[in-house]
Amino acid sequence: MMKLYDYARSSAAYRVRIALNLKNVPVAVQTVHLRKDGGEQHRPAYEAVNPQRLVPALDVDGDVLTQSLAIIEYLEETHPTPSLLPGTAKDRARIRAMALTIAADIHPIQNLRVLEHLKAQTGCNDEAAFAWARHWIELGFMALEAFVTRAPKQGLYCYGDTVTLADVLLVPQMNNARRFQCDLTKFPRLTAIDTRLRALPAFHKAAPEQQPGFNA
Amino acid sequence: MMKLYDYARSSAAYRVRIALNLKNVPVAVQTVHLRKDGGEQHRPAYEAVNPQRLVPALDVDGDVLTQSLAIIEYLEETHPTPSLLPGTAKDRARIRAMALTIAADIHPIQNLRVLEHLKAQTGCNDEAAFAWARHWIELGFMALEAFVTRAPKQGLYCYGDTVTLADVLLVPQMNNARRFQCDLTKFPRLTAIDTRLRALPAFHKAAPEQQPGFNA
Known part of the structure; x- marks a missing residue:
């Protein structure tokens, strides 16, 4: 069985938990506590x-x-059903672009290690660090709301009526947005999609608060 | 013909120029000047x-x-030869992880818009912004040097003797590292690979200083 190096509150690990659930792939979990004793990572x-020294990592037969x-x-290549990258090459490019808008241009700039370095290097306080995080989340979500609104496939989720890689990325990032108290009324499409997605079992089971180590 | 929205000094656009050259795909270029008149983007x-409002963007038949x-x-899906993601699913996962180490965990934290926001929000000066950029580049390169050193495929480039997606990402990031005056002696493998790659025509032709608008 595969082993997931996981941390309940890591939004990058949360993405992988969702994908594993959607594809019905069982894993053993080893918790890497990012905030205990200076960080187990x-x-x-x-x-x-x-x-x-980040989570997640996935051990597949020792690799x-x-x-x-x-x-x-x-996982998409080795467990292709259900596909998280359906459609044509252009469809996949659009889905990946939405995912990367979060994975490259929002999340890395607002994650724990960056906020801690921001405070250490500039001496700013928690409120300023939160404002920094909100700035990048809201800037990225403005673009993502436009990508979804203009997408050639319209439907229940980010790209039509099928759950895709973009949706797998959206839900953990919305969770971060709520934590940093972003004004989500500016993103009605993203908010509606997130609500629908969180009701799906694969997403619900992957949520931080559903993990055994959430309060550890 | 495809149209690339490009800016000579954008390292994300530089990646796409390299990939287009490697796959021998001709494009028309439209420059989006990121530093003129408050930014044409x-x-x-x-x-x-x-x-x-970032470059690059690629117009393919109006999409x-x-x-x-x-x-x-x-481009990999539509122009599969030469492949930038060769080998097995695990090989591709390792190549993509190296690429994402740059694309998600280094470049977005040190790019122009983040440094400008850092200065605006915290009032820090250019030297502090450069130190911020160096911190994230060197932290990411330490991991990337380890990924390359431990990779199951060893050779001339990041992953064996074939140019892959990881190499396409490495060269523009090394260019940024030199601009921010990182200490590259800490990364002997990355430095040697970068030197080999920059000698290849596809990489040379894609370099910022080879673009018509470099000094504009």
């Missing part, structure tokens, strides 16, 4: 697993795969 | 092309694709 034993999007593309 | 005409990695995956 910085221990040599975990650095040997993932030199980036460790890293980076949530690379892991999900691997 | 913020004009309504360009926002209609790409609501994220606009965005996000450099999504564009390169599209």
